Amino acid sequence: MGISGFEPTFLVGLKAISEEHGPGLAALVGRCLTGFALVRFVEDGDWYADCPVVLDFNGVQVEISHSKFDELSIGWNTIDTTAAIAGWEWFELTPAWSGADEQLEPFIGQELREVALLEWRPSRRDMAAGTLAVEFVFDNTGRFHIANALDENSIEVGDAHPESVRHPLGCGAA
Template identity: 85%
Template sequence: MMGISGFEPTFLVGLEAVREENGQGLAALGGRRLTEFGIVRFVEDGDWFADCPVVLDFDGVQVEICHWKFDELSISWNTIDTTAAISGWEWSELTPAWSSADERLEPFVGQELREVALLEWRPSGRDVAADTLAVEFVFDTGRFHISNALDENSIDLGDAHPEFVRYPLGCDVQPD
């Protein structure tokens, strides 16, 4: 999919489906260090291609997060080869390639993950994004979450918007 080597997403809808399929795996990341990450940028201008998965490597366990459409989320494990070229690209004249440059994620590299949570968007009023999910990663030095920006990924730093309901996944690691 998307010309990404090894990427075969399973898109799920809803908190329970995502938690049942991936909750234990996400919780097991607690205590591991974020050792590297990969996002897709266009070679020509360096812009982030937010439709492609965000790949996070925690001491050799790779989690791949990709939002799709208005409410679908795929979390896959150890399938994407970020050293392989993205091939078969036909949607744009620009050339996509894996990058480990991102000012939002770089400060977390080398940090130990303390907790993972799923966030569910529960707005007080009507909202087309209601019930969409984000995955939050908490470190001693801060946190970020990867959310659905309505058919693409978004990476946001700090505390989530108050209309997200937070569901910790049981991996709260205590400081040494």
């Protein structure tokens, strides 16, 4: 993708993600979200959801990227969002890091109260069953989660769908 420092390690399943990243995600509780970065195209401002969502919690950077139907990569402090994205000369649009997103902007400066993994468990047969989202809960502004939109990321604000099972990883004093 030409993203400096991005070397994803995709894992599948609640157990694998919880064991590998649960403690790190839980350790974010109590920190403020101080910034974020998404890849947008310079020409039209559209979000390129195939690239990782980078969240900065007061100096601890978590990098979330979904792939295929069930793969999730969580990275820590590896992506340089100040570096230009390289290797896109063949494409008609130019990707660049952006700190603008109307869904995430209200969360800047807010303290993280809880982190959870959301496991999609629909009542009917669904090829996305078992996919995971990472949910971030804040005191004053609610919550958002970064989910698998079937081979790319999505950002959803508010409560998760009722057929998502919450697996809390860490929470502060309520």
